[in-house]
Amino acid sequence: MTASTFPEPEVPTFSIVVPAYNEDSVLEAFHARLAATLDRLGETAEVIYINDGSHDRTRPVLDRLQTRDPRVAVIDLSRNFGKEVALTAGLHHARGQAVIVIDADLQDPPELIPELVAPWRERGVDVVYAQRIARAGESWLKRATAHLFYRLMQHVGRVHLPPDTGDYRLLSRRAVEALNQYPEQHRFMKGLFTWIGFEQVAVRYERDPRFAGRTKWSYAKLVNLAIEGITSFTSAPLRFASILGLAIAGLAFVDALWIIYKTLRYGDPVAGYPSLMTTILFLGGVQLTAIGILGEYLGRVFDETKHRPLYHVKDYRPARLGRVREPM
Numbered sequence: 001m002t003a004s005t006f007p008e009p010e011v012p013t014f015s016i017v018v019p020a021y022n023e024d025s026v027l028e029a030f031h032a033r034l035a036a037t038l039d040r041l042g043e044t045a046e047v048i049y050i051n052d053g054s055h056d057r058t059r060p061v062l063d064r065l066q067t068r069d070p071r072v073a074v075i076d077l078s079r080n081f082g083k084e085v086a087l088t089a090g091l092h093h094a095r096g097q098a099v100i101v102i103d104a105d106l107q108d109p110p111e112l113i114p115e116l117v118a119p120w121r122e123r124g125v126d127v128v129y130a131q132r133i134a135r136a137g138e139s140w141l142k143r144a145t146a147h148l149f150y151r152l153m154q155h156v157g158r159v160h161l162p163p164d165t166g167d168y169r170l171l172s173r174r175a176v177e178a179l180n181q182y183p184e185q186h187r188f189m190k191g192l193f194t195w196i197g198f199e200q201v202a203v204r205y206e207r208d209p210r211f212a213g214r215t216k217w218s219y220a221k222l223v224n225l226a227i228e229g230i231t232s233f234t235s236a237p238l239r240f241a242s243i244l245g246l247a248i249a250g251l252a253f254v255d256a257l258w259i260i261y262k263t264l265r266y267g268d269p270v271a272g273y274p275s276l277m278t279t280i281l282f283l284g285g286v287q288l289t290a291i292g293i294l295g296e297y298l299g300r301v302f303d304e305t306k307h308r309p310l311y312h313v314k315d316y317r318p319a320r321l322g323r324v325r326e327p328m
């Protein structure tokens with residue numbers, strides 16, 4: 001121990017929650033930038049890294065960071081549980097007065113943290129989310145489908161999702177307490193963040209061009225995410241299936257009346273094989289779709305009724321708050 005300072009209090013001002021899955025190549029650079037930002041803020045902080053069952057050297061890298069920086073905490077999950085659950089594990093363990101959620105892959109610039117902190121500090125805003133200034137690089141199809149999805153969620157799901165927003169945000173203590181009360185297995189975090197309410201504001205920022213590589217979000221993954229979002233927040237598709245069924249039945253009834261009239265009036269020459277086929281195929285499709293929708297919800301009911309724990313912690317090494325910080 002070199003210089004002695006006052007011991008830091010047990011409850012840090014900030015908890016930074018960072019889920020990490022196979023990020024050994026970027027963690028050193030990420031932590032350097034994060035640590036520099038926290039140093040400038042000059043307040044107590046813990047940085048909780050959640051190792052989400054990585055197959056690479058993420059864990060040893062995190063251990064090395066922890067020996068160098070006493071603010072680092074490491075949660076090692078027993079396997080890969082996915083980002084939403086890793087994030088949830090971090091929120092459960094965070095002790096800070098405000099919690100900042102950030103990705104490890106440097107797509108969320110750590111230097112933005114002071115701007116996220118300001119509204120919370122000055123006005124007691126509970127949720128401050130980082131909103132990217134829309135990029136020109138995206139195709140119109142991507143933008144159109146995204147727009148449609150947000151509109152749908154707003155009108156049908158009654159949850160306002162801010163567009164161009166990831167998980168990067170600051171949450172006040174009471175917002176975190178609120179989120180920690182949600183036990184569901186299917187965790188559409190973007191939706192839950194806004195679902196809790198409280199005062200929420202955006203901080204806009206220009207996103208750095210992608211450092212390297214391509215987005216991991218294929219269209220298939222986006223469709224899955226959309227289904228996850230819709231089924232987590234609204235049962236409207238079920239209602240839609242019922243209404244569609246009723247409407248088709250109504251039309252069929254009118255058609256039946258028309259056929260009876262026609263037969264009485266003009267006799268009954270056997271015709272109409274093509275229209276019969278299309279009708280049968282169309283109705284078959286409608287029925288399978290409706291069963292599929294039912295299945296989506298039933299599957300979720302099944303998952304929720306098991307009441308399984310969301311994750312298992314293999315190892316938790318808390319931040320050594322209260323220790324003197326050694327020079328890095």
Ligand code: UDP
Nearest residue numbers: 019020021023052082083086103104105216
């Ligand atoms: N992540 C995780 N578990 C997973 C997948 C991702 O903890 O199963 C972490 C990942 O290490 C990163 C963050 O979640 O810190 C965002 O992941 P990614 O960059 O793949 O998602 P995107 O930026 O495309 O949303």
Ligand code: MG
Nearest residue numbers: 103105106107
């Ligand atoms: Mg990313």
